[in-house]
Amino acid sequence: MDKNFILPEEKTLVNLSSDIFGHFGLRTESEGIGLNYKNKKLCFILLDGLGWNIYRQTGIEFKNEIKGTSVFPSTTSNALSSFFLNKFPGQHGIIGYQLYIKQLGSIVNILGYTSSAAYMRDSMEKAYPMSSIFNFESKVTSLNRAGYSTVNIIPGFINKTSFSNILYGDNTTDTYANMVHSFYVLEENLKQGRDFISYYAADVDQIAHKLGPNNPYTIENARYILQQLSMIMKKYPEYDYVITADHGHVEVGNTINLGNDSGLRDISILPPYGDSRALFLENRKDIKDYLEEHYTNLELVEKGSQNYYQLLGKVDANTLSNLPGVIGIAKNNDIYHFPLNQRKYTMKGAHSGLLREEMEIPVLVV
Template sequence: MPAHALAEITEDHAAAPLPDYQGGGIVNLMASIAGAFGGDPGLYPLLDALDGARLSAHRNIVLFVIDGLGYEWLKRAGPGSTLFRHTVGPITSVFPSTTASAITTFLTGVAPRQHGMTGWHVYIEALGTVVAVLPFRARTGAPRASTPRWHAPAIFDQTPLPNRIPARSTVFVPKRIAGSAYNEAHRGAGVVRPYRSLPGAVAGLCEALCRGGGRHYAYLYYPDLDKSAHECGIDSPQARRRLAEVDAAYRSLLDGLRGTGTAVIATGDHGFIDIRPEHRIELGEHPALAELMRLPLCGDGRVAYCYVRPGRRRAFERYVGAHLDRQAQLCVSADLIDQGYFGIGPPHPRLAERVGDYTLLMKDRYVIKDWLPGEGRFVHVGVHGGLTREELYVPLAVASV
């Protein structure tokens, strides 16, 4: 790495086909941030792309996480943006490349192998139900069926990153989600600053860091690009307007924090691909397959965990091989754990039960979805969770001000 560079991407990591947990992924970024403050980086190596000594020399570190910002799309949609000009290259998300798994990595500093958040829908055996973990809602088919908040500490059981950092920590999240069970469980020692608008969040962040008073870690989360990409597609005008908003916010951070000795890091939790109607597979169109399963599909549409009835595994394998081989790769879920898809090191004690018997890794741009009676139906144009470059790679933008 050049002596003057705070960050640099090597070709080895840029070519990684799977999540890189050994020095080229978002979990390694979090290890570097913790280590830069003199905290415990944990079991994951530091991010190779960051100069640890130079990062440690900063008084403050800002991590700006843009939900849905993929490297390939940023390169295509915003080549002249401030964000892209400060992007040193791609790093990888986690597996699956989805919000519940990746954001939990940002908030805890460990991969899904440790934190156990394996997708949007997670089967919690102790509760006997499937839970949408971010809104903390049981998947029963009833509209807005909530899960009692007192269950949260038993489910979200990893140490929040602010508890590992010997510095002040402030968490900026939208007001509408700031008080959720998920965010309450993961704030730890951090002070939560709810915001109503992204410019307001940037102003509050700059004010907090310019006030001084010792070293400071600030985490800023922006979810609206993800929302627009799901509803309209990542290549839609709506998504590009969100990118313009994000880029303006990043410029404002650099301008507002100039002279404070702050490293301003921006990245995404995952990228996106757009799909067409023919890429959507409805489980209801395969009743013989649904009959073989004892639970609804878990995980996400791109990575679906299947819980098969006792004694029906061979029948399940035969059906998928005969009817879905072109659209999905059938994997034994335990093999994905053993092969390191979810991370390295000791696994969460409930990891195996949260990924089912089999995993459907959807090929190309296919997704699979089921619906419970009473569930409101929707269509996503943009999707994520898989292992394409568009979904897996996120930008690493770094500036020193």
Template sequence: MADDVFSALSGDAGRLPRAASVVLVVIDGLGAIGLRAHAGHARNLTAQMTKRDVATSVFPSTTASALTSILTGVWPGEHGLMGYRVVDPDRDLLVNQLTGWESEGLDPATWQMAPTIFERAAATGHGAFAVGLAAYAQSGFTRATMRGAAFAAEARAADRVRLAYALAEQNAGSLVYCYLPEVDKAGHKHGMASTEWLAALEDVDAALSARVPSGVGVLVTSDHGMIDVPERRQIVLDEAHLTGIRHVGGEPRMIHAYLDPAADPEEVIARWRSDLAGLADVASRDEATAAGLFGPRVADAAAARIGDLLAVPRGNGAIYDGTAADQRGRGMVGQHGGLTPEERQVPLIGLGAFAH
């Protein structure tokens, strides 16, 4: 996607037509399947979406990994954000790659290892802007993934879209990123079957009905989709299941498990495969990287952050550490991170100069 955007800005032949400026809109948490299933609540977007207007997100299909891939143009194996929570191997400390940058001592300049699309834009003479919520302006995740962009904030989705369009129109040749997290937030808290999720979808769809300035190309996509996890599909690991495990990272739809140094890896993996038979797929770090799950190339520093074993629930299940002191995450309805089409198929819709 990144190469296509820069080809459109430079006028080179590519999959996108030439555009005076480009706006990249990311609707967090909106999968292509979920969007089409609720087309009546997103008539503007679905009216402009053909069967071919889809893309495939990365693995893990979670914001820390997938949004970083959108904003760098590379797989997690190259940028290094391998999931929601991973171990910092230098400190043997479990860190949150979305919200834990400051509290857990991650350096945004080095922990995220790839140049951003904004740095690339600036290096080739294009303006670079990011539009989001004010609360995110100085976060570690923003500083890691939006290096090189001038950040601007608006509270309402419609105002964020209007500002992004205005920046694109006023700054010829620019790349403008617009982030809309409302659908993801509603899905996590209430689920995709809720009136709150539908209202968030309608609000975002209305925001994107605004007129696109002449000559501006708009790409509307998402970092991942989502599925609802009912309470009966929660898989809770007790102390017996966790024997030999020193850290449980990742998230409920994609677990990174890190072994105690004295544990026998083959015994633990065999036990997890037996315990989770029919419920989840279990793989070692080497098996996952050899299968290309994190991309065709995995840097050594990124590989060191991957769990010794991974567990990906089948269907709409979710895995929880039942021994953890904080069990609030088990109240989350909408979830993502796994390999299902609902989580990995995302829309890729062109508006303005990119419309069909």
């Protein structure tokens, strides 16, 4: 594979998940990363999009910081599933922003569990419940069964959605309306003294997509959030805190519109799906030959190859059928867009590939 790729080999989100849930005595899928905890109670904070590159530019430093890595593809659905289910991507199969799900016969936006062409949140749920396809127990549920008290703090607009229910199970959530409100909700839950608190915020990711990861406003937004969290954490020393991210961002180079490529369209049964920097395609010789000839900045990895299993970790037979036949990974900062609707791709920050900026994440222990 390309020499510039950062592979998910150690200190990944799966290892961090094993470390944190192993702290409570749960059985875990992998080795941890060797964090030292002072307290039994733990608050896990995930700041979507806060890659190591953005974190470093804030100028804020924590005494105990580790450079970790995301999973591949480095995208939110895959990263959060890997952490909260404590499974490798090849085990849970929720590896892309868009997935072709054979049970539904459709390319699905997995965060919204809806058609990628016409977004209506959770529109697939009545036809085929998401939990019947991805039938895994959340580690939050495992904690509750073991007698620990938990709460998951999330934005109100994703509460009790199909995807959130996969992550958090049927367990207590507390919601917030905006970033400032989230700090209040976090502090109120710290006062209640639950054993495990998870806190998720998407603001860094949203700004980085819009403005790019190196824009001063992106950095200032991340700095402000870390400063506010630091002030809150100091008030409640009875907790250990672990702050991390699901992925980072690269500055977008060229936007390559695959919808304009009639040659690729004519030989494909399914359009390219997945993510803009990790394309999912059919495993057919004519498609691979076409991509190798016309898209030399894509690294092609075939299902069944050693590289495929190295990238996705353990692969379960039950998930294998829904995994893509070929994954095309961007070697540079370009993004590959196949429009399944009329929306234009105008983002300046992107992720899901294997470059350093999108794979490296901070693991900050307080």
